[in-house]
Amino acid sequence: MDTALAQTYKPSIEAVKQASERISKVVVHTPLAESFTYSNRFGANIMLKREDLQQVRSYKIRGAYNKISSLPKDQLEKGVICASAGNHAQGVAFACNKLKVKGVIYMPSTTPSQKVAQTKMFGGDWVEVALEGDTFDDSFKNAMIRAGEDDLVFIHPFDDEKVIEGQATIGLEILQQANEPIDYVFAPLGGGGLLAGVSSVFKELSPKTKIIGIEPEGAPSMSASLKEGRLVELDKIERFVDGAAVQKVGSRNFEICKQNLDKMVTIPEGKICQTILDLYNQDAIVVEPAGAMSISVLDFFAEEIKGKNVVCIVSGSNNDITRTAEIKERALLYAGLKHYFVVTFPQRAGALREFLDKVLGPTDDITHFEYSKKHERENGPAVVGIELKDKADFQPLIKRMKERNFYGRYLNDTPDLFQFII
Numbered sequence: 255m256d257t258a259l260a261q262t263y264k265p266s267i268e269a270v271k272q273a274s275e276r277i278s279k280v281v282v283h284t285p286l287a288e289s290f291t292y293s294n295r296f297g298a299n300i301m302l303k304r305e306d307l308q309q310v311r312s313y314k315i316r317g318a319y320n321k322i323s324s325l326p327k328d329q330l331e332k333g334v335i336c337a338s339a340g341n342h343a344q345g346v347a348f349a350c351n352k353l354k355v356k357g358v359i360y361m362p363s364t365t366p367s368q369k370v371a372q373t374k375m376f377g378g379d380w381v382e383v384a385l386e387g388d389t390f391d392d393s394f395k396n397a398m399i400r401a402g403e404d405d406l407v408f409i410h411p412f413d414d415e416k417v418i419e420g421q422a423t424i425g426l427e428i429l430q431q432a433n434e435p436i437d438y439v440f441a442p443l444g445g446g447g448l449l450a451g452v453s454s455v456f457k458e459l460s461p462k463t464k465i466i467g468i469e470p471e472g473a474p475s476m477s478a479s480l481k482e483g484r485l486v487e488l489d490k491i492e493r494f495v496d497g498a499a500v501q502k503v504g505s506r507n508f509e510i511c512k513q514n515l516d517k518m519v520t521i522p523e524g525k526i527c528q529t530i531l532d533l534y535n536q537d538a539i540v541v542e543p544a545g546a547m548s549i550s551v552l553d554f555f556a557e558e559i560k561g562k563n564v565v566c567i568v569s570g571s572n573n574d575i576t577r578t579a580e581i582k583e584r585a586l587l588y589a590g591l592k593h594y595f596v597v598t599f600p601q602r603a604g605a606l607r608e609f610l611d612k613v614l615g616p617t618d619d620i621t622h623f624e625y626s627k628k629h630e631r632e633n634g635p636a637v638v639g640i641e642l643k644d645k646a647d648f649q650p651l652i653k654r655m656k657e658r659n660f661y662g663r664y665l666n667d668t669p670d671l672f673q674f675i676i
């Protein structure tokens with residue numbers, strides 16, 4: 255796209271109001287609800303903007319519907335195409351069904367099955383779903399080729415003016431719903447459409463509000479770009495937070511966020527997983543990894559937000575229940591409660607009993623054990639996973655393993671090795 259255009263574009267309040275009117279028939283005015291749990295924990299007024307309660311269970315319907323419904327009739331007749339890791343796909347599918355427009359949706363082959371099924375359900379007979387590539391960026395490239403071949407209108411998930419203006423309507427709603435001035439807004443960032451839109455509204459209508467963007471630690475594309483002062487495309491990303499894992503943010507969004515954001519923060523995937531579990535167990539709220547990011551980051555601002563009015567945008571709830579085991583595992587690893595080792599067992603009778611009785615603490619639990627006896631060797635290695643009740647038990651465990659010559663290698667620090675067993 256034209257770099258000069260990206261540098262000069264900024265969504266106007268009038269354009270956002272028009273978008274709000276355009277999408278009003280299909281978009282839910284989601285609650286801005288005080289969180290009793292987090293308000294008590296942080297001594298602040300923590301409010302959750304519940305975009306997980308949209309019909310497509312994420313805010314993406316706003317931008318997708320605003321863009322597609324703005325297209326002229328001749329373009330609509332040709333059809334539309336998009337690439338998405340899931341939530342934008344569902345928004346486009348829903349819009350195509352409502353507006354009776356043919357659509358093609360490219361999704362990474364790694365997309366959780368729940369998101370694929372939902373996309374097909376929302377689109378019905380009006381959409382074709384193509385699973386190609388390992389990342390959003392792979393799907394994006396394939397979709398762009400198909401768009402040129404079939405003369406389809408490409409609906410970008412974040413780097414598009416109408417999409418940004420649609421997402422910006424969240425900012426208008428928050429300001430209409432809030433009873434007091436807002437001190438902080440925390441919002442997740444993938445490609446940057448949400449934060450580009452919301453931050454523009456706040457900078458115009460509530461300029462004293464601090465706008466904080468959050469990225470997953472394994473996909474810090476905006477953080478890298480802001481640090482370099484230019485758009486940066488990451489070579490590799492961690493795809494776990496699929497709703498916010500992109501290798502390069504939008505050019506329009508970068509220019510807007512560069513001016514509007516007060517801070518850009520990365521958050522460990524394990525911390526995000528712990529928040530997912532906490533929200534479910536404490537508040538019966540189901541969120542996807544990207545949807546948990548705005549709440550996960552509160553611990554890092556605990557002192558700063560005391561006594562303040564804080565809004566966390568809960569961006570989506572499209573989580574696949576089959577990921578629960580991985581979410582729990584990542585949370586335990588982050589909390590220092592799950593540890594993997596190569597343990598060297600002497601190949602003699604009673605060695606395992608000694609390990610259980612003399613090495614493990616009274617509350618330590620073996621959760622993973624792989625061992626095969628090697629003949630004609632003094633020691634036999636085993637891969638052992640141990641879950642602790644308290645992370646303070648870790649160093650005493652290491653000490654006992656070394657004293658009794660069981661310690662072989664610690665695997666948590668070598669993810670290329672232990673990723674195969676979790």
